[in-house]
Amino acid sequence: MRRMTAVVETEGLTKFYGKRRGLEDLTLEIRPGEVFGYLGPNGAGKTTTIRLLLDVIRPTRGSVRVLGVDPREAGIRSRIGYLPGELALEGRERASEYLRFLAGVRGGVAKGRIELLAERLEADLSVKMGQLSKGNKQKVGLIQAFMHDPEFLILDEPTSGLDPLVQQEFLSMVREARTAGRTVLMSSHVLAEVEHVSDRVGIVRGGRLVAVEDVAALREKAVRRVELHFDAPVPEEAFRDLPGVRDLKVEGASVHCTIDGRPDALIKAAARFTVVHMVSAEPDLEEIFLTYYSEDVHHAHVGA
Amino acid sequence: MPMLVRKTLRDYRRALIGWTIGICVFTGLYTSFFPQMRENPDFYNQAALAKYPDSVRKLMGGLENISTGTGFLQAVVYQLFVPLLFIMCAVMLGNKAIAAPEEAGTLELTVTLPVDRKRLVLERFAALALGLLVVAVASLAVVVVLGSAVGLGVPFGRILAAHTGLYLLVLFFGTVALTVGAATGRKALAMSVAGGYAVAGYVVNAMSADVEVMRWLNNLSPFHYYSEGNPLVNGLQVGDDLVLLAAAAVLALTAVLSFDRRDVGV
Ligand SMILES: Nc1ncnc2c1ncn2[C@@H]1O[C@H](COP(=O)(O)OP(=O)(O)O)[C@@H](O)[C@H]1O
């Protein structure tokens, strides 16, 4: 069987705005059915990448294919849902009318779909677009991106301006899209916003892709703080020199340590005693990313 | 009607209503002065001669014979103020096609719709042409109805011919704005190119009778093709009208091709 075509395939994709670098030499593949988190600080090149995928801007060099074709083919865009990073909505038109117009151009949406999404996000669509608050604009933007149930969702900083409850609702919409086999590319400058829904994360900085990581693998590699409490004091020897266990501190009936990667050895060692309580902090992926960032900063300084 | 044309017209609606009312009121007021003019032909002729120095009168198209229906209509409606107002309307609508939404940021979502960029510009151009046609038809009706009420005595066919020229003239300038906007995305630039061209074109045309260089330059002035055949007297000027129409078509084509090639919103 032939390999399924990548949803996004870029090679050496480069964009300069005059002399200013927007993106340089991006080679990236986004696979069908995955949620790809695209991370980077402001000015990293996220929006530039996304606009190249949608043919809003044209590459300086390099190649890009979206859903198997050149993004200049207008027809494929009915299979894409796009939320711009700086969404502008204006005028006296009501949000609902504008959504109907967009739906019509994209070939229609399922009946009741717009209303359903509006209800989930608690968006009032009877408001004139020029009078929408920032948060409500973002909601209208999300509705138009999701409403035609596109194969590929491209969301540029989707959570900006949303309050936490709506953010949760949005994340569950992304998970549903993924379950339905859709592909999602979402950008953010904070890892915490994408880490729980992303399968893979790409990190871009200064116009260059510095890493692409599998989130599950990262999590496995991540350093994690663990506390174990037992019903009676435990001997330190039982936990000493376990693979992956560091910063061990045994105090009476409790054990504190950090683990690198899998907790397997620690769990097996602990199983010989009676565990009454266990605390395992979420791995702090942010820290890992910060090391990518700072390494890059470091290189930049060395280079300069 | 194609969806984007309809949507663009919907976006134009308020502006269109405003301009239509403005231009019709203006046209109607001027047309309704005719009875006074006819009662006191000498007074107004003298006043016009005395009021404006020679050069200004030339700029205003001579102001001769303003006591006849045709002369009056030419001077007060078709010569200067109505075309000027109508051109302003056209340039503003032309700017709303690409440059204004691009500067506002709303064009980004539009270009990511499954619509070819070429078609987007063409449909916006079609909406511009239709919108201006609405204003033209409404103001034509005002001239015809009020004109017959005040006894202008100018045949409908002549008024229609003059209005056709007027429509093509403003379509041309609206298309200039649309094209500069489509090529550059800059609203202020589009406005000043179209406005500057209109003013220069008008002045060149008015002075071409006396100044040799201007006569040659006048070939580039849309006002030359608008006024030389005097359609109010001579009827439809097919050749001149076609020049204006062809120029607008060439500009629209330029708009389509240049917008298709460039980055949007940078
Ligand atoms: N229209 C533009 N003109 C000039 N430079 C731009 C333009 N858009 C973006 N840039 C530059 O390109 C780089 C990447 O920007 P962008 O893609 O917007 O980053 P991000 O979305 O990650 O914040 C930045 O240095 C930015 O200043």
Ligand SMILES: [Mg+2]
């Ligand atoms: Mg951005």
